[in-house]
Amino acid sequence: MVAVKAGEVEGALRRPDPRIGVFLFYGPDIGLINERARAVAERAVDDPADPFQLIRIDGDDIAADPARLADEAGTIGLFGGKRALWVKATSRNIAPAVDAVLKGDLQDTVIVIEGGDLAKSAPLRTLCERSQKALALPCYADTGRDLGAVVDDTLKQGGFSITRDARTALIASLGGDRLATRGELSKLMLYAHGQREITLEDVDAIMSDVSSLAMDAVVDAAFAGEGAGLETGSRRLAAEGVHASVVLGAALRHALMLLSARMAVEEGRPISAVMEGMRSLHFRRKSLVERHLQRWTSESLKQAVAQIQASLLDTRRLADLDDTIASKTLLDLARAARR
Secondary structure: OOOOOHHHHHHHHHOOOOOOOEEEEEOOOHHHHHHHHHHHHHHOOOOOOOOOOEEEEEHHHHHHOOHHHHHHHHOOOOOOOOEEEEEEOOOOOOHHHHHHHHHOOOOOEEEEEEOOOOOOOOHHHHHHHHOOOEEEEEOOOOOHHHHHHHHHHHHHHOOOEEOHHHHHHHHHOOOOOHHHHHHHHHHHHHHOOOOOEEOHHHHHHHHOOHHHHHHHHHHHHHHHOOHHHHHHHHHHHHHOOOOHHHHHHHHHHHHHHHHHHHHHHHOOOOHHHHHHOOOOOOHHHHHHHHHHHHHOOHHHHHHHHHHHHHHHHHHHHOHHHHHHHHHHHHHHHHHHHHO
């Protein structure tokens, strides 16, 4: 078989070749692997709750007894009908057992395998990619259109609509793992119970780490030279008990990110192109960071990095003065930004 690409998986599952008897799901998104494997296994039988129709098998058991998979695949149900074997693979190699099954005839039995994050050369993945009776289906973290579709479908099923700005903020906060995404959406819908439309305030209440947002605001104010915003944000962090070294650490990471981006700009890359490469940056901060890049040079950022590093060392040496050291450092950054 030709290897299935990540963007082709949903289509392949909607119209599977009737010759296919083994479905291998692999990749880094464990939640998506489990979700797709469950859907295929349950769809293959008449009653997923019947343990004689949907049989779960651990990969270690198959590795210890390779003949077991073929025996289970060849077993005819007591009352007939279709059967599905749902296998959760482990680090042990089950390729020989799957190979034995593929060499035989699968009648009214589907084998679904959760394979984990398999390398291209992994025996199980190679075997299923080459077989006419198997599909090897990659599962990668949702991005862009796929993530938007998951959000829209899940909220619609829950009876919710969502405002445009809330949807944008929500998508920016998701995508690492399908299982985690489902969990966050469930929390959001539970929080919004009793209302029909989800707003940006709802998303912020559930998805945002308030301390993290406040710290970003302080760092952004310092690098923008905004004294009033810096003072307000610093008081809030102090009231929440955020340690001075944590704030300086956030400022150091931001300075290093800006330095790398500013050097790219000074080498001739447009700021817009540099900003597009900052995929981990929250969309709300992009306009602020773009202003930082316009305000600071690579030389001034190098000086800022050195100053923050020295201040971090001082907070360890002079623990009783850590808040004072951090405040002075942030004010110095703001003054440098205004210059």
